[in-house]
Amino acid sequence: MRSRHVSRVIHASPDTVYEYASDVDNLPQWAAGLAQAEVVREGDALFVESPMGRVEVRFVESNRFGVLDHDVTLPSGTVVTNPVRVLAHPEGAEVVFTVRQIELDDAAFARDLATVEADLERLDRRLTGHE
Template sequence: MHSRHMSIVIPDTTADAVYAFAADPDNLPQWAAGLASGVRRVGDTLVVDSPMGEVTVRFEPTNRYGILDHDVTLPDGTVVANPLRVLAHPEGAEVIFTVRQRDMTDEQFEADCAAVERDLAALAAAVTV
């Protein structure tokens, strides 16, 4: 299984500001295309209408380390762990998302990486508006 660390530096902001924005479930539709609509809360779990159908998302509890790891439970019950970090960077903040190939073909993995790259760019644009 291959992994790829995707990152973006968001200048002129702080890691705390980016973390606060990204951690707010109400902001997911602004930057996470895979979790783009119909976000509703059921306790600590988010239920989201996604391109794959209804999925559930559970984020790590709010913390001071910038950890936004989250598990996505797909419609078939598969749980996908998604490591996501927001770090201080000399120019602002850096967001790092680890994409794992799992059972995807190489083409699907590249498409997934491209989607994450678009989401990170959308996050940067949303935070800097």
């Protein structure tokens, strides 16, 4: 299994980036690779319609360290852990997303990397008003 880190510097404070990105109701507005419609809450569980089908998403608890790790349970039952960090950067914040090649051939892994890159670009545009 391979892993790649995709990052994006956003010209906004780390707190602003974390607050927006950690709000699950904002996912459909920037994370199209995960959420293509509103988040559905069923008890403590969160479900989204994604390019992979209906998936369950579980985020770590809100924290002051900029950690946005989340598990995605795929329709196959496989759980993919996605490490995500919002880090302080001299120009604002840097979001680092680790993409892992789980159940993906090389072409699908490349598409996942491109999707995450596009999602982080969309997050940047949402937070800096460059839409």
